[in-house]
Amino acid sequence: MLMRSPTQSLTEQLSTRFAERIRTRLLAPGARLPSVRQCASQHGVSPSTVVAAYDQLLAQGLVEARKNRGFFVREAGGRPDAPVPARDESGVVEGWSTAHWWAARTVARGAPPVNATALIRGMFHRISDKPQPGMGVFPAEWLESSFMPAAVRKVTSTRVLQDCSLQYGEPLGDSHLRRVLSQKLASLNVQAAPTQIITTVGATHALDIISRTLLRPGDPVMVEEPGWAVEFARLAALGMRILPVPRRADGPDLDVMARYCEEHRPKLYVSVSVFHNPTGHCLTPGSAHRVLQLAHRHDFHVVEDDTYSHIAPEHATRMTALDGLQRTLYVSGFAKILAPNWRIGFLAAPPALVEQLLDTKLLATLTTPALLEKALALCIEQGQLRRHAERIRTRLDAARARSIKLALAAGCQFAAEPAGLFGWVDTGVDTDALAQRMLDEGYLLAPGALFHAERRPSTLMRINFATTQDAGFWRVYQRVRSQVR
Structure with a gap:
């Protein structure tokens, strides 16, 4: 509840509270503020106080008023007055596919479909204890261990520290780690030689390398919905046309995928096959087989994001295992299970794509830090990570x-x-x-x-x-x- 103060009026306190949440992205662009009546009741103030506070937010350019709808957080760089095609109750515009409508909406508003930074900032902005x-992510206390510091001490107590500090590492990533990762993938029935593996600055970086290598602005990309907000926004920021594919318990809606393939010739399909975020669904072998059939028939690549592999059963269905890294690329990392700030991820790709993907990595980061990669290799090799x-x-x-x-x-x-x-x-x-x-x-x-x-x-x-x-x-x-x- 707001408290009367000689230094700050109730109106100023209320507008300051909303302004802070908007600036720290706890209130995302497009979010609707409570109605005047609801806000007054919630904070124990009069409706006139709320109106005055919202007026201050309007004057600061943080919110916009929409006639007969209320107040909404403004989308930075957006053009709220730009025309966007209307949809009927079923979500369909006559003569428009979902992809057509979404592309028009993205262009009209000049903003990504979901403000992913709102989610990222919000997830890591401590609002309370x-x-x-x-x-x-897992709570930090769940991830605490003694073997990680020991592995770091081991790799930094030798000549390795100086060697790794004074020269760039291997372009593909530390060779020891890539050998260990190749063995680890084999336990999931994903056959990838060390030369097919590229280490990255986390799994998100791996996804970004793939997108920048295989796609060009305007290319259509199929992404699961509901899905990871960061992936929606990241692809939209790169100028891609997002084709949302409904995710079901057994896998993607294959009928929707087939229509997209016929109408839009997508270049890529991004999937979280195992413990899908946010539903927790796992792909079935039948669905995986049909997705791969579509990929071969319509000439698109499949990116399998296996971020949650460490908590998933090894027998879970993975498209990369069925496909043998022909049309598929595999992505994973260690931030969720081990050390978020080590920022170690990797991708495994078909041999024909490795050099192109490596070029993209080199342009962005040159190489990745070898010291932590060597420490991680020890943690995996000695069974401590398992x-x-x-x-x-x-x-x-x-x-x-x-x-x-x-x-x-x-x-x-x-x-x-x-x-x-x-x-x-x-x-x-x-x-x-x-x-x-x-x-x-x-x-x-x-x-x-x-x-x-x-x-x-x-x-x-x-x-x-x-x-x-x-x-x-x-x-x-x-x-x-x-x-x-």
Whole structure:
């Protein structure tokens, strides 16, 4: 609640609170502010105070007023007055495919489909010391270990430290790490020689290298929806045409993919096959086979983002294993399971593409830091990473069981069978509005709108099973949800 102060009026306090959230991207571009009546009730002030606060935000250029709709956070660089084709209730414009409509919307508004930096900044902006249900990573205390510092000490206590510090590393990445990664991939039935592996500055960098190598501005790219907000925005920022493919329990909607192939000749399909974010779904062999058939028939590449491989069963279906790295490229990293700040990722590619991909890496980063790559190689080779991942999986299984019980008791329904790190939860209320109210309680949510190419109201939200075991969070959630209703 706002408190009267001799130095700052209630209007100034309220506008300052919203302005800070907008500037730190806790309120993303396009997000709707509470109605005047709702905001007044929530903060214990008069409607006139809210109107004055919103007027201040308007004057600062942080929000825009839309007639008969309310106040919305402005999209930087956007042109809200630009014409955008209207859609009917089914989401279809006569004579327009989804891809046509989306391309027009992106051009008209001059902005990426989802402001991914809002999600990134929000996920890592500590708004309180409480466990954050919207986080996309394991809690730091889960990742603590003694073997990582020991591995670093080992590689820095010899001549290696000086050698690695005074010269650039190998262009493809540390040869020892690539040999170890080749063996690790073989355990997943992905056959990739060390010469087919390129180390990167995290998995996102690997995805970026692939996009910049295989695509040109304007190329159509199929991406799963709901999906990773960063991927939507990253591709849009590169000027690609995003073709959202609905993700089902067994895999992508193959009928939609087939239509895209006939109408738009996409160049790439990006997929999280195992423990899909945010649904937790895993690809079935039948769906994987049909996707690969489409890729060969219509001449596009498949990028398999296996970010969650460390907590997934080894027998899970991976398209790269079925395809043998012909039309597929494999991407993974170690930020989620081991050391976020080491920023070590990698990609495995068909031999014919390796030199092109390497050129792109060299133009962007020259090489990657060899010291940490050597330390990681030791952690993998000595079995420490495997044992660490087993401990994380056991802990996550227990956390998931507790979180599921609490979520169901709080009146939530799971829109997908709970699995992996994330739960895809139906709250029954607008989660954009819910997320704003929960910020005041010190909790950061991940509303469903962030996981769609076209930001629209959603009753879904993604929860992190590792950070939603606290019954206190669910009590606050129930109280705030009843207020939002």
